[in-house]
Amino acid sequence: MSQFFQVHPDNPQARLIRQAADIVRSGGVVVYPTDSAYALGCQIGDKNALDRIRAIRKLDAKHNFTLVCRDLSELAAYAKVDNSAYRLLKHHTPDAFTFILEATSEVPRRLKHPKRKTIGLRVPDNRISLALLEDLNEPLMSVTLIMPGDEYPMIDPYEIRQTLEHEVDLVIDGGYCGMEPTTVIDMSQSTPELLRQGKGDATAFLAG
Numbered sequence: 001m002s003q004f005f006q007v008h009p010d011n012p013q014a015r016l017i018r019q020a021a022d023i024v025r026s027g028g029v030v031v032y033p034t035d036s037a038y039a040l041g042c043q044i045g046d047k048n049a050l051d052r053i054r055a056i057r058k059l060d061a062k063h064n065f066t067l068v069c070r071d072l073s074e075l076a077a078y079a080k081v082d083n084s085a086y087r088l089l090k091h092h093t094p095d096a097f098t099f100i101l102e103a104t105s106e107v108p109r110r111l112k113h114p115k116r117k118t119i120g121l122r123v124p125d126n127r128i129s130l131a132l133l134e135d136l137n138e139p140l141m142s143v144t145l146i147m148p149g150d151e152y153p154m155i156d157p158y159e160i161r162q163t164l165e166h167e168v169d170l171v172i173d174g175g176y177c178g179m180e181p182t183t184v185i186d187m188s189q190s191t192p193e194l195l196r197q198g199k200g201d202a203t204a205f206l207a208g
Contacts, residue, residue: 033174
């Protein structure tokens with residue numbers, strides 16, 4: 001039976017954030033709000049938790065997970081970023097973007113794209129997720145909470161709890177956070193490429 005925390009979206013309660021982080025550290029799978037949709041998350045490199053998320057979403061081994069980071073400096077620890085890319089990223093974090101970048105050795109092998117050695121990273125503009133990341137002191141391994149066969153993410157925390165109460169360890173109710181996915185930008189090559197248009201405005205990445 002999953003736990004259910006109602007966390008204030010503007011002033012997250014430190015006690016609940018600390019408990020949520022402890023659940024992640026102990027191998028738990030959590031549902032948490034971001035600036036684009038609710039997501040499933042677990043501790044980076046936790047294979048058992050990763051497998052549980054794959055089972056919930058019915059994902060194959062080729063699906064790319066995203067590392068959700070608290071700031072740009074943490075993102076740069078897990079991806080190789082040159083100066084021009086860094087300037088673009090600086091102006092678009094935190095925001096509703098997922099960036100595909102060449103992974104560093106800090107990223108567990110099972111999370112990298114098997115052929116290209118890339119990883120998706122993002123910094124969300126959401127106070128609850130940022131507070132959780134701050135307490136964890138490391139990124140969350142994440143995927144958007146879209147159930148098998150559905151086109152859009154789940155948006156109602158109570159429905160999420162009812163659906164997944166035996167499959168996740170915690171649902172964080174942070175209110176409505178939207179249902180539009182992030183914009184995905186591949187920055188692993190010399191020219192940025194738009195892979196998915198979502199909530200974030202990709203104009204700056206495609207200019208010129």
